[in-house]
Every structure is written in C-alpha cells, then in structure tokens.
Amino acid sequence: MIRPVYIYGSPIxxxxxxxxxxxxxDLKQIIEDMFETMHHSDGIGLAAPQIGLSIRLIVIxxxxxxxxxxxxxDFKKVLINAKIIERFGEKKLFKEGCLSIxxxxxEVEREESIRIQYLDENFIPHDxxxxxxxxxxxxxxxxHLEGMLFPDRISALRRKLLAGKLxxxxxxxxxxxxxxxxxx
Numbered sequence: 001m002i003r004p005v006y007i008y009g010s011p012i013x014x015x016x017x018x019x020x021x022x023x024x025x026d027l028k029q030i031i032e033d034m035f036e037t038m039h040h041s042d043g044i045g046l047a048a049p050q051i052g053l054s055i056r057l058i059v060i061x062x063x064x065x066x067x068x069x070x071x072x073x074d075f076k077k078v079l080i081n082a083k084i085i086e087r088f089g090e091k092k093l094f095k096e097g098c099l100s101i102x103x104x105x106x107e108v109e110r111e112e113s114i115r116i117q118y119l120d121e122n123f124i125p126h127d128x129x130x131x132x133x134x135x136x137x138x139x140x141x142x143x144h145l146e147g148m149l150f151p152d153r154i155s156a157l158r159r160k161l162l163a164g165k166l167x168x169x170x171x172x173x174x175x176x177x178x179x180x181x182x183x184x
Contacts, residue, residue, distance in 0.1 A: 092109065
C-alpha cells in the first residue's frame with residue numbers, strides 16, 4: 001500500500017525515532033509499504049518517520065542509480081535500529097533531495113565512508129562499512145531517525161536564503177505525483 005509522505009513542517013520529522021523489536025505490529029507489511037511508497041515516489045531511500053512512524057526503520061533501493069553507477073544495481077537494504085558507529089574519509093559536497101522536501105535540492109557535505117550497525121528484516125545483525133553513494137544514502141536516511149533533515153546540514157546563510165521556499169513547502173505549495181501529508 002502506498003502511504004503518504006510527511007512533508008517538511010510535520011512534527012514527526014523532528015522526533016528522534018525509537019528502536020523496535022521483532023514483535024513490532026505489522027512490521028513486514030510496513031516494510032513492503034515503505035518500498036512501494038518509495039518506488040512510487042521515485043525515491044531511493046525512505047525512513048519510517050517520513051510515513052508517520054517514529055521508529056528506527058529505513059528502506060533503501062539504489063537500483064535507479066545503476067545507469068550512472070553500476071555498483072548500485074544490487075544495493076537494496078532494510079535497516080532496523082541502525083546506528084552509525086563511525087564516519088570517516090574526506091568530506092564531500094553532493095546535491096541531495098528528499099521526498100519530504102519536494103522540489104528542493106541542495107549541496108550537502110558528508111563524510112565519504114561510514115561504519116553502520118543494523119538489523120535486517122529478519123533481525124540478523126550486520127556491521128558494515130559503506131563508501132560513496134551508499135554511505136551518503138544511509139547517512140541521509142539515518143538523519144531522519146535522528147530528527148534531522150538535509151537543510152540542517154547546510155550553512156546558516158544558505159538556510160536563511162531557503163527559508164521562504166521551505167515555508168512554502170510546509171504549506172503545500174509544490175507539485176508532486178505522490179501522496180503526501182502536511183502538518184496540521
């Protein structure tokens with residue numbers, strides 16, 4: 001089922017999400033819904049707060065990037081209770097967008113590599129090092145679990161310049177082809 005994406009200004013996007021266990025209600029269905037919502041919205045990553053659930057759950061499918069980066073073909077993951085243990089490598093700028101902040105892309109500086117621990121959809125633990133685009137996607141989605149959005153990672157001056165656009169987005173002044181939910 002395609003779920004609405006919560007838009008900038010929604011309080012749930014600013015909450016720190018909580019860990020879950022294998023007894024979390026309807027978890028398998030939520031994961032399926034998140035993948036379906038992400039694919040329908042032309043996203044490559046989605047965190048549970050973006051569909052209104054303040055839980056530590058991320059889905060990633062970077063296969064749409066395969067044309068530009070062959071290694072993305074099989075980069076599909078479910079990350080439960082993710083924790084970034086270490087960030088390292090050179091900090092690089094890269095233009096990011098977000099389904100919760102439609103039609104806005106900005107240069108965001110992030111480390112090129114991370115070490116992340118998480119549980120997969122079968123609650124099997126993983127401890128991985130991700131580099132390049134996979135690291136960037138994971139960091140972006142991880143920020144959602146921490147109540148952060150990519151504008152929090154750009155300069156104060158740039159944020160100030162974007163304030164009007166962000167306010168317009170929070171009021172629904174944008175055009176997208178996916179279901180969304182504005183703050184009440």
